[in-house]
Amino acid sequence: MSSTPFEQLLENARHNEQVMSKLQALEMALISAGDFPQLLGLLLDDIQSEFALDSVHLHWVDPQGEVQALLHGGGLDLDDYPRLHFIHSPFPLTHLLNPGLRTRLSPFTPGLHRDWLPDDGMGSLALLPLVRQGHLLGCLVLGSRDPQRFDPDLSTDFLDRLAAIAGVCLENVYHHEQIKRLGLTDALTGVHNRRYFDQRLDEEVLRAQRQGSCLGGLFLDIDFFKRINDTWGHPAGDAVLQEVARRVKNMLRITDSLARYGGEEFAVLLAQTDLEQAARVAERIRAAVAAGPVCLGGGLDIPVTLSIGASCLHGLLPQETPGEAARRLLHEADSALYRAKENGRNQVMCHTAEPAGAPDHG
Numbered sequence: 001m002s003s004t005p006f007e008q009l010l011e012n013a014r015h016n017e018q019v020m021s022k023l024q025a026l027e028m029a030l031i032s033a034g035d036f037p038q039l040l041g042l043l044l045d046d047i048q049s050e051f052a053l054d055s056v057h058l059h060w061v062d063p064q065g066e067v068q069a070l071l072h073g074g075g076l077d078l079d080d081y082p083r084l085h086f087i088h089s090p091f092p093l094t095h096l097l098n099p100g101l102r103t104r105l106s107p108f109t110p111g112l113h114r115d116w117l118p119d120d121g122m123g124s125l126a127l128l129p130l131v132r133q134g135h136l137l138g139c140l141v142l143g144s145r146d147p148q149r150f151d152p153d154l155s156t157d158f159l160d161r162l163a164a165i166a167g168v169c170l171e172n173v174y175h176h177e178q179i180k181r182l183g184l185t186d187a188l189t190g191v192h193n194r195r196y197f198d199q200r201l202d203e204e205v206l207r208a209q210r211q212g213s214c215l216g217g218l219f220l221d222i223d224f225f226k227r228i229n230d231t232w233g234h235p236a237g238d239a240v241l242q243e244v245a246r247r248v249k250n251m252l253r254i255t256d257s258l259a260r261y262g263g264e265e266f267a268v269l270l271a272q273t274d275l276e277q278a279a280r281v282a283e284r285i286r287a288a289v290a291a292g293p294v295c296l297g298g299g300l301d302i303p304v305t306l307s308i309g310a311s312c313l314h315g316l317l318p319q320e321t322p323g324e325a326a327r328r329l330l331h332e333a334d335s336a337l338y339r340a341k342e343n344g345r346n347q348v349m350c351h352t353a354e355p356a357g358a359p360d361h362g
């Protein structure tokens with residue numbers, strides 16, 4: 001039995017009301033999202049399930065890789081988010097979107113849209129620009145197998161509103177995470193501080209245990225740093241610390257964690273790295289620091305070297321807790337560093353299993 005125009009109108013009104021109440025619930029959740037995992041879960045998973053979509057992708061404009069570094073620094077494994085993408089520039093997006101950066105509905109055209117919605121069998125899509133103060137932060141792409149679902153003639157009021165809220169929330173969470181990170185950053189060198197490292201170490205030990213992978217650890221200590229301070233003054237010492245941190249960081253992957261652990265001591269965690277690989281990374285770092293003096297201008301060139309201790313966690317010992325394993329990794333790297341100092345400095349030493357009863361350093 002076909003419905004009357006009035007019944008159809010009523011049905012449409014009911015449908016719109018349902019969409020509106022789902023949208024409101026989603027908006028409330030987005031506004032309350034306090035960190036990246038929550039926000040990404042809402043944008044990528046909840047939107048897809050709540051609105052019965054076949055796919056959702058988020059493209060985030062990240063010219064300097066700052067967003068990725070922040071996500072990674074927060075302990076997020078980007079491999080867990082295959083529908084999150086980063087683009088270096090907003091320009092490829094701007095010509096896809098509607099003028100005025102409003103939501104665009106369109107039939108799926110492989111040549112035009114495959115990079116933005118790389119799933120098979122898509123029929124139509126909605127491109128929601130995420131904008132803050134006129135800046136394009138990224139784009140949320142909603143995909144449906146149904147070619148009619150995102151017909152260009154349909155109204156985009158609901159989606160424009162969702163895009164506006166999502167843009168604000170994306171920026172808020174980004175700033176919130178940045179502030180959190182500042183409390184975990186060493187003010188002098190800009191690398192992480194010890195508090196961050198200790199938190200990260202616990203997370204990485206658990207991750208290595210879960211994945212059955214090795215976790216490498218390095219302790220790095222600037223040689224005769226007191227002499228640098230005493231000879232050239234404390235500000236010169238500070239500049240040396242900054243330059244050493246920069247050189248070390250340049251030798252690491254985005255998945256590695258570098259922290260200033262104490263005065264002139266740095267610590268590094270190397271994810272999925274065995275002892276041999278850790279020793280190779282350590283040697284690269286040592287060579288990069290020793291390669292040339294730190295030039296402070298006015299003819300002030302300060303030669304710097306590092307001693308490095310390397311160790312590796314290969315699973316937990318029987319009865320060992322993850323916390324104990326974390327401490328063992330640090331202790332072993334620290335003992336190896338001590339031997340590197342004892343042996344003449346400017347070198348890398350790896351932890352070797354010590355005979356029972358060997359004296360501890362520290």
Ligand SMILES: Nc1nc2c(ncn2[C@@H]2O[C@H](COP(=O)(O)OP(=O)(O)OP(=O)(O)O)[C@@H](O)[C@H]2O)c(=O)[nH]1
Pocket residue numbers: 188221222223224225226227229233234235236237238241262263264341345
């Ligand atoms: N400029 C500067 N110096 C610092 C800072 N933190 C610690 N130090 C100095 O780092 C020096 C560390 O000296 P030591 O622990 O004796 O070690 P070292 O001279 O590097 O000798 P080895 O480690 O045995 O090669 C001390 O003089 C501290 O005052 C800092 O933030 N800035």
